[in-house]
Each structure stands twice: as C-alpha cells, then as structure tokens.
Amino acid sequence: MEAGIDERPPQDAVRLRPWAEHDLDLLRRVNAPDMTAHLGGPEADDQVVARHEKYLRLWREGTARMFVIEVGEVACPGIDNAASNALCRSTGFTCTGSGVEPWRGGELAFHVWVLDISEGDLAGRERER
Numbered sequence: 021m022e023a024g025i026d027e028r029p030p031q032d033a034v035r036l037r038p039w040a041e042h043d044l045d046l047l048r049r050v051n052a053p054d055m056t057a058h059l060g061g062p063e064a065d066d067q068v069v070a071r072h073e074k075y076l077r078l079w080r081e082g083t084a085r086m087f088v089i090e091v092g093e094v095a096c097p098g099i100d101n102a103a104s105n106a107l108c109r110s111t112g113f114t115c116t117g118s119g120v121e122p123w124r125g126g127e128l129a130f131h132v133w134v135l136d137i138s139e140g141d142l143a144g145r146e147r148e149r
Contacts, residue, residue: 039079039086044072046088058101060124099129108133 051062063071078084099105099118109115113133120129 035090036087037090039075039088041076043075043088044069047072058099059128060126099131105131111135 047068048065050056051065051068053062056062075086079086105115108131113135115131116134117132118130119132120127122128
C-alpha cells in the first residue's frame with residue numbers, strides 16, 4: 021500500500037525540503053564545537069543569522085536553493101567525518117569527487133555527494149546496509 025501524502029515517512033527515509041524561516045533554530049543548534057569541528061569551529065551568532073537570511077534571500081530571488089536534509093534526527097557533512105560520509109553513502113548518495121576551498125582563514129576539505137532523484141533511479145532501490 022502506498023503511503024498517503026499526510027502520512028509520516030518511514031524512519032530511514034531521506035526527505036529534502038526547502039529552507040524555511042524556522043530553520044534559523046536549526047543553524048543555531050548545529051553551530052556547536054562538536055558539530056563544526058571539521059569546519060573550523062562555530063560561527064558568531066550574527067554570522068549564523070546572516071547565513072540564514074542569505075539562504076532565504078537566494079531562494080526568493082531564484083538564484084540558488086538551500087534544502088534541509090531530513091533523515092530521522094541526523095544531519096550531513098566533512099571529508100574526514102566518517103559518520104557523515106557513511107550516512108550519505110547509506111542513504112543512496114554517490115560520492116563523485118572531493119575538493120578543497122578556503123574556509124574561515126583555513127581550508128575545508130569536502131566530498132561532493134549527489135543524489136539522483138529521477139523516477140527511474142529511485143524505483144526499486146533498496147537501502148544499502
């Protein structure tokens with residue numbers, strides 16, 4: 021039986037949703053030393069607010085899109101963050117490469133993860149274990 025639109029998705033389902041006004045709290049919650057260790061540490065609150073406003077503005081202007089990835093209670097992220105990379109891999113994302121960019125006075129090494137959300141790719145896909 022197919023799930024109705026108002027039903028809650030399965031616990032291991034990955035859901036992408038547009039960035040929204042109420043997501044400022046999400047940015048503040050993940051702006052903690054343990055969550056930002058691979059990013060050079062936490063940002064000042066005014067930087068977090070500015071980033072949130074930028075995400076909303078770019079969406080309104082249609083120049084960029086920011087999404088929230090929902091997988092139960094977890095979030096995704098950094099090249100040497102084994103847990104985040106395992107999460108991306110186990111939820112169907114494919115690592116297509118890596119790179120290094122300037123970040124807060126240092127460098128941020130990252131993987132490029134993509135998810136093909138075309139109907140043909142997702143049909144019949146089983147979760148990797």
